[in-house]
């Protein structure tokens with residue numbers, strides 16, 4: 001949201017500062033609802049503040065938790081055989097940041113073994129898509145711009161998503177084939 005607004009109010013730091021200076025929950029409702037609960041700020045905070053929990057408390061704890069376990073599925077050996085250099089693999093940011101050190105090593109190894117690309121930035125943080133989250137329902141949140149950032153400069157034929165809810169919009173906006181991990185695992189079981 002900060003990248004789109006260029007307004008520090010839409011950043012974890014802006015929200016924390018506003019709280020320190022006595023802002024009320026209602027005044028922060030709009031910016032708090034823009035948080036997609038990816039958890040990246042918890043990892044980056046130099047004071048080790050649980051920022052995502054702070055923001056969740058502002059929005060009444062209304063944070064969507066994925067029902068699937070993308071990380072667990074990504075450990076499936078049959079699935080890994082189906083990934084290739086032609087794939088852009090979209091890690092679910094919430095799951096990734098829940099256990100950063102372990103999962104970073106896992107995804108780095110997966111990337112190396114399969115050659116696929118991933119939504120990791122230069123600091124090895126999983127870039128949150130926000131596509132499937134409640135942020136997509138906020139009128140001013142431009143999901144197409146976010147997808148543009150995500151695929152910029154990348155060459156791939158297929159998108160593989162951990163979160164099946166990301167499929168439709170990614171397919172619509174990129175024109176690429178989009179498949180979920182669960183579908184890939186099911187198809188590998190059929191052929192086993």
Ligand code: SF4
Nearest residue numbers: 035036037038039041
């Ligand atoms: S949890 Fe993610 S979206 Fe929410 S404030 Fe932190 S970095 Fe931003």
